[in-house]
Amino acid sequence: MLADFWGAEFVPLTLPPLVIATLAALTCALPGNFLILRRQAMLGDAMSHVVLPGIVAAYLLTGSAATPVMLASAMAAAALSALMIEGIRRLAGTDAGVAMGITFTTLFAAGVLLLEQSGASSVHLDVEHALYGNLEGLIWFDATGWASLLDPIALTGLPPEVAGLALVLSIVAGAMWLVWRPLVIATFDEGFARTAGIPVTLLSAGLVAVTALAAVAAFSAVGSILTIAMLICPPATARLMTDSLPAQVRLSLVFAAASAILGTLIAGYLPPLIGLPGTVSASGMIAVVSGGFLALAAVLGPHRRPRSA
Amino acid sequence: MVDPIPLTTEPALAIRDLRVSYGANPVLDGVTASLARGAMTAIIGPNGAGKSTLLKAALGLIPATGGTALAFGKPVVQALPRIAYVPQRAAVDWDFPARALDVVLMGMYRRTGLLGRIGKAETAAAMDCLSRLGMADFATRQIGALSGGQQQRVFLARALAQGAEVYLLDEPFAGVDAATEAAIVTLLKSLRDEGRSIIAVHHDLSTVSAYFDRVLLLNRRTIAEGPVASTFRQEAVARTYGNQIATAIPA
Numbered sequence: 001m002l003a004d005f006w007g008a009e010f011v012p013l014t015l016p017p018l019v020i021a022t023l024a025a026l027t028c029a030l031p032g033n034f035l036i037l038r039r040q041a042m043l044g045d046a047m048s049h050v051v052l053p054g055i056v057a058a059y060l061l062t063g064s065a066a067t068p069v070m071l072a073s074a075m076a077a078a079a080l081s082a083l084m085i086e087g088i089r090r091l092a093g094t095d096a097g098v099a100m101g102i103t104f105t106t107l108f109a110a111g112v113l114l115l116e117q118s119g120a121s122s123v124h125l126d127v128e129h130a131l132y133g134n135l136e137g138l139i140w141f142d143a144t145g146w147a148s149l150l151d152p153i154a155l156t157g158l159p160p161e162v163a164g165l166a167l168v169l170s171i172v173a174g175a176m177w178l179v180w181r182p183l184v185i186a187t188f189d190e191g192f193a194r195t196a197g198i199p200v201t202l203l204s205a206g207l208v209a210v211t212a213l214a215a216v217a218a219f220s221a222v223g224s225i226l227t228i229a230m231l232i233c234p235p236a237t238a239r240l241m242t243d244s245l246p247a248q249v250r251l252s253l254v255f256a257a258a259s260a261i262l263g264t265l266i267a268g269y270l271p272p273l274i275g276l277p278g279t280v281s282a283s284g285m286i287a288v289v290s291g292g293f294l295a296l297a298a299v300l301g302p303h304r305r306p307r308s309a
Numbered sequence: 310m311v312d313p314i315p316l317t318t319e320p321a322l323a324i325r326d327l328r329v330s331y332g333a334n335p336v337l338d339g340v341t342a343s344l345a346r347g348a349m350t351a352i353i354g355p356n357g358a359g360k361s362t363l364l365k366a367a368l369g370l371i372p373a374t375g376g377t378a379l380a381f382g383k384p385v386v387q388a389l390p391r392i393a394y395v396p397q398r399a400a401v402d403w404d405f406p407a408r409a410l411d412v413v414l415m416g417m418y419r420r421t422g423l424l425g426r427i428g429k430a431e432t433a434a435a436m437d438c439l440s441r442l443g444m445a446d447f448a449t450r451q452i453g454a455l456s457g458g459q460q461q462r463v464f465l466a467r468a469l470a471q472g473a474e475v476y477l478l479d480e481p482f483a484g485v486d487a488a489t490e491a492a493i494v495t496l497l498k499s500l501r502d503e504g505r506s507i508i509a510v511h512h513d514l515s516t517v518s519a520y521f522d523r524v525l526l527l528n529r530r531t532i533a534e535g536p537v538a539s540t541f542r543q544e545a546v547a548r549t550y551g552n553q554i555a556t557a558i559p560a
Contacts, residue, residue: 037402037405037406178423178424179423181418181421181423182418182423184407184415185415185418187405188401188402188405188407188412188415189396189400189401189415191365191368191370191394191396191400192394192395192396192415192467194368194369194370195368195370195389195392195393195394196389196415196416196418196419196471197389197390197418197419198418239406242406243406243407243408243451243453244406244407244408245405245406245407245411247406248406
């Protein structure tokens with residue numbers, strides 16, 4: 001067992017999913033911090049669900065499953081869903097939660113129908129993939145061991161998700177660093193922020209766009225369940241541990257990475273270790289681990305606030 | 310009490326025929342008022358009279374369906390750097406992960422700008438503002454752990470940090486303790502004595518004469534506006550509040 005762990009199998013088979021899951025978790029946890037403070041946690045849920053109809057529609061229209069096409073169509077679907085949510089809210093006079101619930105379930109279901117009726121499912125799109133992603137399938141064929149990390153030729157064979165998610169993570173982190181102060185002020189007190197000259201509407205739209213970008217980038221690698229979990233669980237856990245926003249953001253990144261690493265390792269190595277056949281879904285296990293962290297923080301966290309009646 | 314500082318050139322806030330509707334219901338039905346510079350003005354009226362709405366619409370926080378609001382003779386949007394707005398305390402989530410000092414530092418956003426980071430000078434200035442409200446000892450306290458009165462003082466300290474010429478306050482005395490009320494009144498009067506203008510939505514009719522120089526009686530429209538001594542009279546207040554006669558008011 002230990003020989004397997006450190007041997008030649010770890011680097012090509014386990015390391016890529018581990019790194020990709022960690023990058024996806026970090027990318028989602030960053031904007032998630034502001035979603036929970038703005039009581040918009042459902043937004044990430046909505047975003048990651050509408051990605052499916054977006055990429056199915058794009059596949060049917062263009063016949064291509066290339067990454068840029070998928071990303072662009074998923075962003076378009078995310079933008080469409082944001083418009084739908086706002087439209088339902090205004091026209092039907094429902095609250096935002098209801099509008100989001102209607103939008104993402106309807107669009108996701110429409111995506112499933114599209115998928116069934118079209119030939120898209122025969123390629124690499126299917127519902128299971130949409131939910132759980134394809135972490136275990138992201139293998140680094142060119143790796144022979146740890147030495148491959150220093151081999152430029154082998155490195156070109158890394159799954160493209162590694163570079164893609166690293167790029168998106170740096171965009172998301174850079175955007176958040178740039179607008180940190182106005183975003184914090186607008187999140188705390190929108191009316192005051194407007195009078196202080198902060199473009200509140202633009203910032204809100206930007207947060208939605210960054211969330212959509214993070215959700216779309218994470219979706220194809222880790223699926224919608226893990227995307228939603230990483231948007232919400234690490235920031236929510238971190239909130240229970242501290243009363244300082246910068247500390248909350250830092251802790252959310254720690255919880256996100258810890259969930260991704262522990263979850264991947266448990267999913268791959270625990271079942272054989274305790275004598276069960278095969279492995280379990282890494283995405284599913286990561287989400288469960290992040291939920292476990294939240295449960296622990298809810299019981300033990302120093303900054304729990306019991307809701308007074 | 311000091312006599313109101315006489316009107317200089319432009320009023321602090323000149324509102325002309327301001328109209329706001331929520332759906333089909335008009336909340337402000339053509340409000341016109343000229344709020345004097347260097348004075349403390351109370352906006353008085355019953356629930357639903359549109360007092361908070363008047364402040365928000367004048368600041369452009371909610372869309373007006375008609376009318377204009379000028380500050381120092383310019384559209385309010387252009388004059389915002391000279392204005393400090395203190396929303397109702399209930400307008401924000403006090404569970405937000407921030408310390409009292411962090412909230413006061415928000416008042417310096419215009420000075421530091423997007424990329425400016427908080428330095429020693431800003432922190433010292435923010436501490437000064439907290440001290441003026443007797444809140445220096447609570448600077449590092451999480452805002453959710455403060456009492457309602459202390460939270461209101463933090464809001465006032467943030468407005469102070471803005472260094473504005475006009476202060477628009479939405480119910481600054483709502484749900485605060487007597488010590489806080491006294492601290493806030495003292496601060497507002499000292500700002501007024503420096504020539505700054507205070508405009509506050511106010512609920513307690515019994516303190517209007519003690520705290521304010523001028524009064525705007527509002528009930529969807531302007532009922533009356535002027536110095537407290539001549540305007541805050543039983544007849545006008547009764548008209549503002551419908552038939553609920555306020556017996557505490559001089560006839």
